[in-house]
Amino acid sequence: xxxTQILYKIFVKGFYKVHSGQLLFLFGTILTYLFYxxxxxxxxxxxxxxxxxxxxxxxxxISSPILAVLMMFVFLIFTLKGxxxxxxxxxxxxxxxxxxxxxxxxxxxxxxSWFITQLLIxxxxxxxxxxxxxxxxxxxxxxxxxxxxxxxxxVSLLCTLSYIHLINTPIKAYNGGLLLKFIKKWKKSLLxxxxxQIFDKHLxxxxxxxxxxxxxxxxxxxxxxxxxQSALGALITLFISLSNxxxxxxxxxxxxxxxxxxxxxxxKLSTTFSQWILTIIIxxxxxIIAIKLLFDWAVFLNSFFILVATCLLxxxxxxxxxxxxxxxxxxxxxxxxxxxxxxxxxxxxIVSLAxxxxxxxxxxxxxxxxx
Amino acid sequence: MQLxxxxxxxxxxxxxxxxxxxxxxxxxxxxxxxxxxxGKSTLFKSIAGIIDFDGNIELNKSLNSQKxxxxxxxxxxxxxxxxxxxxxxxxxxLINLFSEAKNAPPSQSEFYLNDMKMQxxxxxxxxxxxxxxxxxxxxxxxxxxxxxxILLDEPLITLDTYSLKILYKWIEKKFVEDGVSFxxxxxxPLGFDSGIATKTLLVExxxxxxx
Numbered sequence: 001x002x003x004t005q006i007l008y009k010i011f012v013k014g015f016y017k018v019h020s021g022q023l024l025f026l027f028g029t030i031l032t033y034l035f036y037x038x039x040x041x042x043x044x045x046x047x048x049x050x051x052x053x054x055x056x057x058x059x060x061x062i063s064s065p066i067l068a069v070l071m072m073f074v075f076l077i078f079t080l081k082g083x084x085x086x087x088x089x090x091x092x093x094x095x096x097x098x099x100x101x102x103x104x105x106x107x108x109x110x111x112x113s114w115f116i117t118q119l120l121i122x123x124x125x126x127x128x129x130x131x132x133x134x135x136x137x138x139x140x141x142x143x144x145x146x147x148x149x150x151x152x153x154x155v156s157l158l159c160t161l162s163y164i165h166l167i168n169t170p171i172k173a174y175n176g177g178l179l180l181k182f183i184k185k186w187k188k189s190l191l192x193x194x195x196x197q198i199f200d201k202h203l204x205x206x207x208x209x210x211x212x213x214x215x216x217x218x219x220x221x222x223x224x225x226x227x228x229q230s231a232l233g234a235l236i237t238l239f240i241s242l243s244n245x246x247x248x249x250x251x252x253x254x255x256x257x258x259x260x261x262x263x264x265x266x267x268k269l270s271t272t273f274s275q276w277i278l279t280i281i282i283x284x285x286x287x288i289i290a291i292k293l294l295f296d297w298a299v300f301l302n303s304f305f306i307l308v309a310t311c312l313l314x315x316x317x318x319x320x321x322x323x324x325x326x327x328x329x330x331x332x333x334x335x336x337x338x339x340x341x342x343x344x345x346x347x348x349x350i351v352s353l354a355x356x357x358x359x360x361x362x363x364x365x366x367x368x369x370x371x
Numbered sequence: 372m373q374l375x376x377x378x379x380x381x382x383x384x385x386x387x388x389x390x391x392x393x394x395x396x397x398x399x400x401x402x403x404x405x406x407x408x409x410g411k412s413t414l415f416k417s418i419a420g421i422i423d424f425d426g427n428i429e430l431n432k433s434l435n436s437q438k439x440x441x442x443x444x445x446x447x448x449x450x451x452x453x454x455x456x457x458x459x460x461x462x463x464x465l466i467n468l469f470s471e472a473k474n475a476p477p478s479q480s481e482f483y484l485n486d487m488k489m490q491x492x493x494x495x496x497x498x499x500x501x502x503x504x505x506x507x508x509x510x511x512x513x514x515x516x517x518x519x520x521i522l523l524d525e526p527l528i529t530l531d532t533y534s535l536k537i538l539y540k541w542i543e544k545k546f547v548e549d550g551v552s553f554x555x556x557x558x559x560p561l562g563f564d565s566g567i568a569t570k571t572l573l574v575e576x577x578x579x580x581x582x
Contacts, residue, residue: 174498180459184494188464193457200459258457261512263421265472266444368437369423 003102003113010095011086012120018085019246020325058135061144068144075125075152077208082121083159084204090166103168114163118156125152190262191275195282197254198247209247210286213240217290230302233295234348237303238339240287241310245332247283248311249325252318256370263368273363280311305352310335313359319366372398372519372552374418376579378426381413388413391426391579396554400546400567403556404582405574411556412452414574415522418554419449430520448473448518452525452556454509458498462489462508465497466515473516483511486537503529510538514545521545523555539563 061067089095102110119126129152132145176184179199188196198206220236255262281288284307291307292300313335321327335355342351376391389410405411416422420436420443428436434443456465466480484490487507497505506529513521526538543563545551554572555561561569571582 174458174496176459176496176498180496184461187467188460190468193460193468196459197457254457258455260421261449261451262472264419264444264447264449266441266474267472268441368420368440371423 001109001113003105003109004116006102007113007117008120011089011117014089015082015085015121017325019081020329055135055139058132059139059141061132063141063144065144068148072148072151075122075148076155077204078125079118079122079152079155079159081204081208082118083162086117086121086159086163087166088201090163091171096171098167099171107164110164110167111160114160115156118159118163119153122152122156190259191278191282193259194251194254194279197258198251198283202247202250205246205250209243213243213287214290216240216243217287217294221294229295230299230348231343231346233291233299233303234306234343234351235340237287237291237307238310238336238343238351241284241307241314242332242336244284244287244311245314245328248280248314249318249323249328251279251283252315253323256323263370269364269367272367273360276312276315276363277308280308280315284308284311302348302352306339306348306355309352309355309359310339313355313362316359316362316366319362319370322371372550373431374520374552375429375432376426377429379417379428380425381410381417381422382425387577389417389574389579390577394579396552396572398550398552400542400553400561400569401555401572402561402569403554403572403574403579404558405556409574410577411574412524414579415449415524415554415556418520419447419522420444421449445474445516446519447522448513448516448520449522450509450513450524450526452528454505456497456505456508459496461496462493462500462504465508465512466493469512469515473518475515475517480511480515483514483541486541487511487534503531503534506530507534514541517549518551520552520554523553525556525558527557527559535562536564543567 061071090098102113105113126149129145129148132148133142136142136145177200179196183192183196186192216239217236220239221232224232287307288304291303295303314332317331318328321331339351339355342348342354373395375393375395377393379389379391380387381389403411403414413422417424418428418436420440430436430443430446433439434446436443436447466484469475470480484493487510489504489507489511492500492504497508500508506526510523510526513523527535530538539562542553542555543565546553546567563569573580573582
């Protein structure tokens with residue numbers, strides 16, 4: 001169907017392109033690293049035991065009602081994220097043609113196309129559910145996986161009906177949300193413009209990032225309480241700075257698309273870089289507070305500098321590669337790898353200093369030479 | 372004002388879009404002609420310092436766009452062909468931001484807003500603006516401060532006849548009274564009532580020349 005193909009090209013491809021960083025972090029880093037990693041000196045764990053532990057993990061989720069509810073909550077968040085993305089993209093001027101083409105089709109055809117689109121967005125979780133169903137049938141725990149599947153299909157259907165409603169309703173004049181009405185009379189600096197954009201357009205991404213980052217801080221601190229506190233603080237900080245990569249990418253995308261005129265402003269490089277530092281500090285403020293609550297001043301300050309320096313370096317790297325997510329992901333993993341190795345060798349101060357100096361150098365060299 | 376290009380080259384990947392070996396433009400009002408996709412907007416964005424390029428663009432032989440970044444940008448203002456601003460900002464927010472950045476005299480914007488009859492909607496979010504309203508706003512922003520050169524990319528499209536007359540009046544006044552030069556890209560000839568002399572530049576065969 002022509003509409004399905006168009007919706008696939010605009011929304012499905014767009015969704016995975018924009019969120020590939022977060023998806024890779026969620027499914028790749030967290031699940032693979034935390035649950036399926038091959039440990040060093042694993043000669044004391046047999047292959048059978050590894051399979052047993054992995055299956056236990058799956059079986060616990062599909063047999064425990066509490067964990068099942070938790071998983072359904074994760075599925076709901078993921079589906080809502082897809083809904084949030086599509087319902088915002090529909091109103092971009094480049095997609096206005098849908099309002100005088102897609103809605104000419106019969107409602108059943110529209111339903112089919114939008115439903116397939118939503119299911120393709122939810123593909124990672126559907127894949128996981130299918131895997132759970134197979135395991136469930138083998139071990140006689142098939143009720144919860146089937147409930148998972150019905151739940152995801154049900155939520156997807158609701159999203160689909162909402163898309164059809166949106167596309168068949170005339171576009172209203174832009175009026176802004178509650179936040180925008182509240183700050184309408186405030187003077188808006190570039191810093192404020194950036195955060196209004198985040199809270200207006202990426203609130204869900206922001207909240208999810210912060211939720212997982214704070215969860216990671218408290219969880220790892222509890223799990224690895226016998227670790228050297230300085231090394232632990234530094235490692236946690238490195239991970240959470242990278243979990244902010246998606247938001248940093250969104251800020252850069254916004255600046256390139258809507259604030260390119262600031263490159264024509266007569267602003268000193270030092271002033272612009274100071275604004276960058278302030279932006280990063282505000283962005284990671286919840287994590288900064290969480291780290292302060294858990295560690296003493298010495299560990300906190302060290303972690304704070306690593307956090308800010310790594311985030312600044314991520315932002316500077318975007319000046320070199322622009323909106324190339326694939327290249328950005330490679331660089332994120334290089335930063336993570338180098339950072340972890342240096343921290344393991346006790347070179348925590350070197351990490352923050354090296355990343356800060358590197359970010360300043362790239363910024364000075366590339367700010368007025370962006371692609 | 373003197374704008375010079377030395378070994379200027381702009382490419383997107385392996386595709387060269389523009390190449391200007393050596394060209395100097397003296398003060399004046401320039402009509403920049405060229406077919407669709409010939410590189411007019413790329414040229415304007417390069418001069419404004421928004422996109423990267425190889426070579427040098429200098430103002431008055433002393434201000435290099437990529438070395439004396441602050442001084443150069445005080446002197447060069449730019450209005451895009453298809454302006455794109457965050458939809459939640461009001462026209463007034465953008466006027467305040469540009470006035471501060473470009474160090475515009477107090478109440479300078481009031482004159483332009485009144486002249487273009489924009490006061491009725493200037494406090495509304497730009498997401499609710501029509502393309503013509505957005506175009507007028509971007510033109511007003513380009514006139515703020517004390518520039519020596521204003522780049523107007525396709526300023527004539529989407530403007531109504533009244534606003535067009537006002538724009539021509541502003542350009543003429545700025546050029547005659549303040550000595551401000553203009554580079555104006557357009558597919559139609561410029562129509563100054565006073566018959567003020569304009570020069571014509573042609574973007575063709577991936578370079579810029581006098582027509």
